[in-house]
Amino acid sequence: MPLLELRNVEARYGPIRALHGVSLAVNEGEVVSLLGANGAGKTTTLRAISGAVRKSGDVTFDGRSIAKRAPESVARLGVAHVPEGRGLFGELTVWDNLRMGAYVRGERKTFKQEAPRVLGYFPWLEARKHQQAGTLSGGEQQMLSLARALVSRPRLLMLDEPSLGLAPTVVQELFAIVRQLNADEGLSVLVVEQNANIALEASARAYVLEVGKVAVEGTSDELRRHEGVRRSYLGY
Numbered sequence: 001m002p003l004l005e006l007r008n009v010e011a012r013y014g015p016i017r018a019l020h021g022v023s024l025a026v027n028e029g030e031v032v033s034l035l036g037a038n039g040a041g042k043t044t045t046l047r048a049i050s051g052a053v054r055k056s057g058d059v060t061f062d063g064r065s066i067a068k069r070a071p072e073s074v075a076r077l078g079v080a081h082v083p084e085g086r087g088l089f090g091e092l093t094v095w096d097n098l099r100m101g102a103y104v105r106g107e108r109k110t111f112k113q114e115a116p117r118v119l120g121y122f123p124w125l126e127a128r129k130h131q132q133a134g135t136l137s138g139g140e141q142q143m144l145s146l147a148r149a150l151v152s153r154p155r156l157l158m159l160d161e162p163s164l165g166l167a168p169t170v171v172q173e174l175f176a177i178v179r180q181l182n183a184d185e186g187l188s189v190l191v192v193e194q195n196a197n198i199a200l201e202a203s204a205r206a207y208v209l210e211v212g213k214v215a216v217e218g219t220s221d222e223l224r225r226h227e228g229v230r231r232s233y234l235g236y
Contacts, residue, residue: 001063003028003188004049004156009057011048018044020212026156029186033199035233036209042192043084045209046158050074050081075104080154084161086145090134094125097133097144101151114151121177122147139170159191163198171195175202196233200224
């Protein structure tokens with residue numbers, strides 16, 4: 001049984017239908033990429049999973065339906081969503097932003113227990129703990145957003161366009177941490193990414209969305225060999 005499964009999910013923004021029957025799955029301990037052009041429905045798919053958009057169809061997580069659950073309920077089950085734009089509180093310190101991740105579980109001891117583990121992946125955060133988050137560089141803010149999500153000890157991490165606006169070296173570092181989390185902790189990851197090359201390098205499988213539908217799916221190796229994917233997303 002997949003850890004996460006979507007079956008014929010449709011979603012709307014008012015009269016506009018953004019998803020047209022999307023079905024996909026993420027297995028336990030798997031990294032899966034969701035590729036596609038702007039407006040293809042990638043971000044809406046993540047929002048449908050986390051309960052942030054009205055939808056029909058079914059979404060199951062760890063064998064239970066979460067289609068009707070509110071975002072805070074989905075998060076408590078172990079789904080961490082790092083949105084496009086990072087969603088940090090710029091006026092708060094790095095440490096206060098990090099602490100926000102612990103509130104998802106509603107346990108007082110969560111931050112004390114999880115902070116040392118997270119700092120193992122982002123050791124520079126402790127030296128910057130009193131700095132306002134809004135004064136960090138773009139790459140540092142993205143790392144902080146990821147660290148904040150990890151404090152909740154999720155079973156599924158969802159990343160929305162983590163490379164957006166970042167230098168190539170920072171993107172490589174970010175995806176190296178994601179791969180390390182998957183290898184060390186068995187963390188399942190669903191990543192929305194326009195940089196198809198690095199996404200396929202990091203993931204075992206991928207789905208390509210076009211106008212709200214799954215157009216292509218397969219292993220990362222299969223998608224690298226797919227002529228349409230190569231021409232449209234890989235540039236060769």
